[in-house]
Amino acid sequence: MRVVSLLPSATEILFAIGAGESVVGVSFECDYPIQARSRRVVSTTSIPTGLTPAEIDTLVRSRIGSGGELYRLDQDALRELNPDLIVTQDLCSVCAVDVKTVDEALAKLRCDSAILTVDPQTLDEVFDSIGTIGTAVGKESVAREVVDGLYARLRRIEGVVAGRQRPRVAVLEWTDPPFGPGHWIPDMVERAGGFSVVGEAGKPSCRLGWEELIGNAPEICVVSPCGYHISEARQLASRLISERRLPDRCRVFAADADSSFVRPGPRLIDGVEALAGIFHPEVAMARPDIVDYVG
Numbered sequence: 001m002r003v004v005s006l007l008p009s010a011t012e013i014l015f016a017i018g019a020g021e022s023v024v025g026v027s028f029e030c031d032y033p034i035q036a037r038s039r040r041v042v043s044t045t046s047i048p049t050g051l052t053p054a055e056i057d058t059l060v061r062s063r064i065g066s067g068g069e070l071y072r073l074d075q076d077a078l079r080e081l082n083p084d085l086i087v088t089q090d091l092c093s094v095c096a097v098d099v100k101t102v103d104e105a106l107a108k109l110r111c112d113s114a115i116l117t118v119d120p121q122t123l124d125e126v127f128d129s130i131g132t133i134g135t136a137v138g139k140e141s142v143a144r145e146v147v148d149g150l151y152a153r154l155r156r157i158e159g160v161v162a163g164r165q166r167p168r169v170a171v172l173e174w175t176d177p178p179f180g181p182g183h184w185i186p187d188m189v190e191r192a193g194g195f196s197v198v199g200e201a202g203k204p205s206c207r208l209g210w211e212e213l214i215g216n217a218p219e220i221c222v223v224s225p226c227g228y229h230i231s232e233a234r235q236l237a238s239r240l241i242s243e244r245r246l247p248d249r250c251r252v253f254a255a256d257a258d259s260s261f262v263r264p265g266p267r268l269i270d271g272v273e274a275l276a277g278i279f280h281p282e283v284a285m286a287r288p289d290i291v292d293y294v295g
Helices: 008-016 034-038 053-066 075-081 099-109 123-136 140-161 185-191 210-215 230-242 268-279
Strands: 003-005 023-027 040-045 071-073 085-088 114-117 168-172 178-180 220-223 251-255 291-293
Touching (some): 114 123, 185 268, 230 291, 268 291
Parallel strands (some): 023 040, 085 114, 168 220
């Protein structure tokens, strides 16, 4: 089977379940595992590099409002790769190429590739999607083993933090303007022994006002901007502190969003473990490579 993955999370899943050799095409964001970088890139972004979060937000809103594109699908690459299966999403047009764009490209190319759309909304649905992808590529048993292993780690975390006082937590998925968490991230906070004061599991991320954030009185703020790794998140978190945007007496952490928070794949469990380490350091191990104290 020849598979094109237009999602970094799906690429991670395919490699995790032993289907990496079938992956012939990926998106420009597919950077894990390292082998994914050797596959042909079939989708790229139209957003320039070097923009601030505020500039990115303005550009994205303008493009969406005018019907402009955020991603470019390389139709020549699709034609040459001639995949049996394309894995894409219909969850967020800001995050990756959506299924409508893929459908239009395949119709134009007169290509009969199968399309698998994965749109998990919660942590459990993320794990379900691993099984769905496994079934699609003939790796059901391996996918089941991967999911069982993830749930075993999750149960261990839940057991360690059970009965402990839950800190009030605000995760920021964007910093300018601020966005609270959605989809599976409130689940992650809950499973790690925290209480998410903004955002709702299974719902889209929500734009906040700074006064609203302060009014919810978080004890911990986790700066986890979509599309950023931890070094960049540290810089953005430090800027929020220096600008006095965050509540007083709130501990501020930076998170590696792309590795362990915003991509719905196996490494979300790393994010849950890292959150448990900052919520309950007396019983859970710190993971400064994923979530690190800033101020």
